Amino acid sequence: xTEENTVYVxxxxxxxxxxxxxxxxxxxxxxxxxxxxxxxxxxxxxxxxIVKNRFMPSMQIKDVRVSTEELQNEEGTxxxxxxxxxxxxxxx
Amino acid sequence: xTEENTVYVxxxxxxxxxxxxxxxxxxxxxxxxxxxxxxxxxxxxxxxxIVKNRFMPSMQIKDVRVSTEELQNEEGTxxxxxxxxxxxxxxx
Numbered sequence: 510x511t512e513e514n515t516v517y518v519x520x521x522x523x524x525x526x527x528x529x530x531x532x533x534x535x536x537x538x539x540x541x542x543x544x545x546x547x548x549x550x551x552x553x554x555x556x557x558x559i560v561k562n563r564f565m566p567s568m569q570i571k572d573v574r575v576s577t578e579e580l581q582n583e584e585g586t587x588x589x590x591x592x593x594x595x596x597x598x599x600x601x
Numbered sequence: 602x603t604e605e606n607t608v609y610v611x612x613x614x615x616x617x618x619x620x621x622x623x624x625x626x627x628x629x630x631x632x633x634x635x636x637x638x639x640x641x642x643x644x645x646x647x648x649x650x651i652v653k654n655r656f657m658p659s660m661q662i663k664d665v666r667v668s669t670e671e672l673q674n675e676e677g678t679x680x681x682x683x684x685x686x687x688x689x690x691x692x693x
Contacts, residue, residue: 551642554683573665
């Protein structure tokens with residue numbers, strides 16, 4: 510995690526990312542950025558719902574941004590990957 | 602597809618859903634609803650980017666809604682699944 514208040518979703522268990530988000534809020538963050546690329550976008554969507562349903566009912570999804578990134582693989586060819594960025598707020 | 606201007610993303614190839622969205626716009630829809638549940642949410646995100654990057658550069662994602670649905674399985678136990686609903690517009 511290079512950016513402040515940002516959680517990058519990867520291949521770990523979904524609860525790892527749920528706890529990372531909840532911890533950021535508990536440490537005083539008013540917004541948490543949740544980012545995912547490719548197939549784990551659906552895991553990031555699950556993270557938002559588990560945070561809200563089990564830990565922080567007031568949590569709001571302030572914005573969802575979808576974008577495309579170009580990545581270069583080992584052979585030098587470019588491929589496109591979809592990125593999703595959820596901006597989560599503490600809510601009421 | 603039971604609702605007008607709605608494309609439900611499932612297990613087919615991503616291009617099936619890209620073409621379904623583009624066809625709806627070509628048939629005069631000003632908005633297209635793209636919906637997905639569970640693991641295929643990441644495929645729906647890919648659909649938005651392929652429509653925009655290859656077919657309709659003006660297309661905008663007007664809103665993204667994330668919700669939870671409860672489903673009853675064959676044994677009668679409830680399980681929760683994350684749903685994502687993209688509202689796409691024709692744009693400028």
